[in-house]
Amino acid sequence: MADQVTDSTFADEVLRSDKPVIVDFWAEWCGPCRMVGPVVDQIGEEYADKVKVLKLDVENNPATAMKYGITSIPAIYVFKDGEVDHQSVGAKPKAALVKEFSKYLEG
Template identity: 65%
Template sequence: MSNAKDVSDSTFSTDVLAADKPVIVDFWAEWCGPCRMLSPILDDIAAEYAEKVDVVKVNVDDNPAIAAKYGITSIPAVYVFKGGEVAATSIGAKPKQVLEQEFAAFLK
């Protein structure tokens, strides 16, 4: 079970777009094997970098409006939002070190 907060269509604006610090958003689905592989990696990042970023999850099957708004066509899709805007993206399951490199600007 993930430690990341579940965010929905109705809470996305408050939890992600209006957040004070960068937010890593994991767009995922229950049936997605790579999504399940990525979840513990994002949990590690959430714990290790809690002072720098928030990590949340959006189930694309349960929240189609947000998935459609951001053009999510492949999952897992990991987006970093900063100041209400998409600041970085990563598509597919990747090792922790790769995600840390891709998102280094937000984890410092």
């Protein structure tokens, strides 16, 4: 399972990472988040050499969610060199996410 990131660890874990970071913004009560969560975990395991995958619970970490304007979840953002490089909102099947993130996964 992907590691959790928090408001206090976000800068170190995400913004200062030397490789792209996929962040799954989610909440426990969100049904679509629970559907896409295992898919994000699989991508993290399969492409661990290319990307880091982390999860941020928006309920417990509202500052980071607000900073990045997270209004709909699940929201999956890719951070590269400390900046948001790609945004995906809504639950999608694994094949769609792999295709959407291919430039980070194959690079």
